[in-house]
Amino acid sequence: MLxxxxxxxxxxxxxxxxxxxRGVTLSVQKGSMLGIxxxxxxxxxxxxxxxxxxDTPTEGRVLYGSRNLAQLSGREQAYWRNKLFGFVFQFYHLLPDFSALENVALPALVSVALGSWGEGKKRALARARELLELVGLAERAEHRPGQLSGGERQRVAIARALVNxxxxxxxxxxxxxxDTQTGQSILELLCxxxxxxxxxxxxxxxxxNIASRAEKKARLVDGRLVETA
Ligand SMILES: Nc1ncnc2c1ncn2[C@@H]1O[C@H](COP(=O)(O)OP(=O)(O)O)[C@@H](O)[C@H]1O
Ligand SMILES: [Mg+2]
Structure with a gap:
């Protein structure tokens, strides 16, 4: 639980x-969806x-299980961030000069030890290919972000977020x-x-649509939770 x-x-x-x-307390159960x-x-x-x-809070705790992630050293935080979390942003943040496949593989390549580079790279690319298939983009592996639609770019970003x-x-x-329809298909994919x-x-x-699919909803106004359901 987070x-x-x-x-x-x-x-x-x-x-x-x-x-x-201003003092937000909130939890999300493993395997569930929280909408904010x-x-x-x-x-x-x-x-x-x-x-x-x-980022680091000014006050308060970020608990994963019983571990307070906010209190760890930068190095330990980097470790847990990579291990526990994937991030998807509104504007995708893909690297424009790399193919879809390479974008997805990158976070996995970062952790490959130099001593096993050849093997590690092969594994990361194989995993990236599986994930592109999972998000319905097997046929777009060699496309660069500029050659993809917005919805396709977000699928690539989701695959990248899942690679570790x-x-x-x-x-x-x-x-x-x-647009609404593309957004709906991204939501279906996430679910x-x-x-x-x-x-x-x-x-x-x-x-x-997303809010209605979430098991738990939170509404934030001016830095405070005003309702949760
Ligand atoms: N790095 C920053 N430095 C200073 N102010 C920031 C920074 N990031 C966000 N803010 C301010 O914090 C407030 C909340 O921002 P944000 O969390 O991005 O809101 P939301 O995602 O709900 O639109 C905004 O007023 C924004 O200007
Ligand atoms: Mg925002």
């Missing part, structure tokens, strides 16, 4: 303190980044840049992946 407790985040801006999260909604600027992305230890077999997939408005692999899903979204 749980955040009394999470606070301040940013220092020109000598002033901007309080972005709320107006722009409410702190949703900040919360998601803290959950995935991409994360326990939790953190998605920040994954359908926010897509199917969750059902097939047991991956926990945390999705920040304005999409009512």
């Amino acid at each position: 749980r955040v407790e009394n999470l606070c985040k301040d940013y220092q801006m020109g000598g002033r303190t901007l309080r972005v999260l 909604e709320g107006p722009s600027g409410a702190g949703k992305s900040t919360l998601l980044h803290l959950m995935g230890i991409l 077999a994360p326990e939790v997939l953190l998605c920040d408005e994954p359908t926010g840049n897509l 199917r992946l969750r059902d097939e692999t047991g991956t926990t899903l945390v999705i920040v979204t304005h999409d009512p």
Whole structure:
């Protein structure tokens, strides 16, 4: 289980303190889906980044099981971040000069030891190919991001997020840049992946379809949870 407790985040801006999260407590069960909604600027992305230890809270804890991830050293955080979390963003963040296959394989290549480079690379590419198949893009492996549609790019980004077999997939408005129908197919894909692999899903979204599929919903306004269901 992933749980955040009394999470606070301040940013220092020109000598002033901007309080972005004001004590958020929230948990998500293994294998379930949590939807987070709320107006722009409410702190949703900040919360998601803290959950995935991409950033450090000013106060509060990020618990995975009984381990407080927020308290670990940078090196340990990098280890757990790679092991536990996959990230999907609204604007895909794919590397434009690499093929779809290479984009998916990259996070797996990062952890290959130099001593076993040839073998490790082969394995990472094979795994990337499987994942492209899983997201319905086997025929697009050699395409670069610029040669793919928005929905296809997001599929590549989802496959990339899965390459290290994360326990939790953190998605920040994954359908926010897509038309309704394409967004719906991305949602179906995420739900199917969750059902097939047991991956926990945390999705920040304005999409009512996603919210309706989530077992648990949270609404964030001005850095505070105003309702959860
Ligand atoms: N790195 C940063 N430095 C300063 N302020 C930031 C930073 N990141 C976000 N903010 C501010 O924090 C608030 C919440 O941002 P964010 O979490 O991105 O909101 P949301 O994702 O809900 O739109 C916004 O007012 C934003 O301007
Ligand atoms: Mg955001």
